[in-house]
Amino acid sequence: MLYEWLKLLHAGSALLSISGFALRGYWMIVENPRLRSRPARILPHMLDTLLLVSAIGMLVIMRANPFAVAWLGAKILALLCYIALGMVALRFGKTRRVRVGAFAMALLSAAYIVTVAFTKSPLGPMAGWPG
Numbered sequence: 001m002l003y004e005w006l007k008l009l010h011a012g013s014a015l016l017s018i019s020g021f022a023l024r025g026y027w028m029i030v031e032n033p034r035l036r037s038r039p040a041r042i043l044p045h046m047l048d049t050l051l052l053v054s055a056i057g058m059l060v061i062m063r064a065n066p067f068a069v070a071w072l073g074a075k076i077l078a079l080l081c082y083i084a085l086g087m088v089a090l091r092f093g094k095t096r097r098v099r100v101g102a103f104a105m106a107l108l109s110a111a112y113i114v115t116v117a118f119t120k121s122p123l124g125p126m127a128g129w130p131g
């Protein structure tokens with residue numbers, strides 16, 4: 001029961017976190033000053049905390065070692081890439097070209113994470129292929 005609630009919280013915060021990131025990336029591209037607003041700086045941290053706390057809660061209930069389960073390990077690695085690319089896209093990228101490229105790759109990493117979440121396979125979108 002608690003597990004189901006944590007999973008709902010996890011999937012919900014994941015959806016909001018990725019949608020929020022896409023919106024901030026769009027603001028970066030069109031140079032909208034809202035990107036530097038207080039909510040745009042604080043809300044992502046709150047959502048990401050919920051995402052991770054709910055993930056850790058589920059791992060504790062499952063008694064799973066995320067590094068011993070391939071799809072969980074893949075999710076953690078891809079999450080690190082997503083975070084690093086997101087930081088380049090929204091903060092540290094020196095040129096526009098670098099920022100937009102990092103943003104596109106961060107969105108691809110997020111898509112990969114979501115496919116891993118649903119397929120429970122590190123192959124993500126390729127899981128079950130060729131049949």
Ligand code: HEM
Pocket residue numbers: 007010011014015018051055056058059066072073075076079082110113114117118
């Ligand atoms: C951006 C990062 C993440 C996203 C977008 C994400 C997304 C999701 C989604 C959508 C689900 C629901 C899948 C379903 O209904 O079958 C899910 C489940 C889950 N995620 Fe994540 N996740 C992320 C990070 C993580 C991390 C870092 C961990 C821990 C290693 C993790 C552990 C889990 C677990 C244990 C489940 C429940 C699996 C199940 O019982 O079906 N997630 N994730």
